[in-house]
Amino acid sequence: MNILVVEDDPQVGAALRRGLEAEGYTVDLAADGLAGLRLAQRRSYRAIILDIMLPGVHGYRVCAELRAAGVHTPVLMLTAKDGEHDEAEGLDTGADDYLTKPFSYVVLCARLRALIRRGGGTGGETLRCGDLWLDPATRRCGRGDTEVAVTPREFAVLKCLLQAPGTALSKTDILDEVWDMAYAGGTAIVEVYISTLRRKIDAPFGRHSIETVRGAGYRLVEDGPLHV
Structure with missing residues (x-):
């Protein structure tokens, strides 16, 4: 199972490679953003571990360009770096998860396994709500004939909503369903993903399908009122 690690600190990079190889992964190591970007574009990986503070091309740009x-x-x-704004910036560029240094290697491995599971496809029937659809088998989603590109974590949040259309799901419900048990952050991260999904599956189509239910969470409908 191929993993790409993009890390400019030689000691951290070498330690990650040793640890991941001991877990059974095949690891490519890039020491700067440009090298990491080129590898990720040329080779197929199951996951990418990407440092943000890189020489030349920083991690935000690498992720956005990918x-x-x-x-x-x-x-x-x-x-x-730390803080909700830093996390939101990383997620807005398309990252699927975020870990602040110094981190537990056990937690990193748990997060990595969770990302790979979510990125692997689970099978099952196509889920629908109006013209919004999601195919778990092919990990594709869209509206009508238009496919919409989403990240694995966005896909998982949308799948959670589509499994119970019309039902209000709390942030905790979504967090428990989509995030790994090792995740130590708060429920505010769910708001970030709801916002990015609205920008992708609602706004371009003039729809308002993800409702905010005050005091309860979020509900998926065919077409609801303006977001609040």
Whole structure:
């Protein structure tokens, strides 16, 4: 199972490679953003571990360029920065998860396994709500004849909503369903993903299908009122 690690600190990079190879992964290591970007575009990986503070091309740009090029390999971002705004910036560029240094290697492995599971496809019937559809087998979704590109984590959040259309799901419900047990952050991260999904599956189509239910969470409908 191929993993790409993009990390400019030689000691951290070498330690990650040793640890991941001991877990049975095959690891490519890139020491700067440009090298990581080129590898990710040329080779197929099950996941990418991407540091943000890189020489030359920083991790935010690497992730954004990969997504723009149609590369949807799950990305776990590593950073010495902290705070919700930093996390939101990373997620807005297309990252699937975020881990702040210093981190537990056990937690990193758990997050990585969760990303790979979510990125692997689960099978099952196509889920629908109006003209919105999601195919778990092919990991594709869209509206009508238009396919919409989403990250693995966005796909998982949308799948959670589509499995119970018309039902209000709390942030905790969504967090428990989509995020790994090792995730130590709060429920605010769910708001970030709801916002990105609205920008992808609602706004371009003039729809308002993800409702905010005050005091309860979020509900998926065929076409609801303006977002609040």
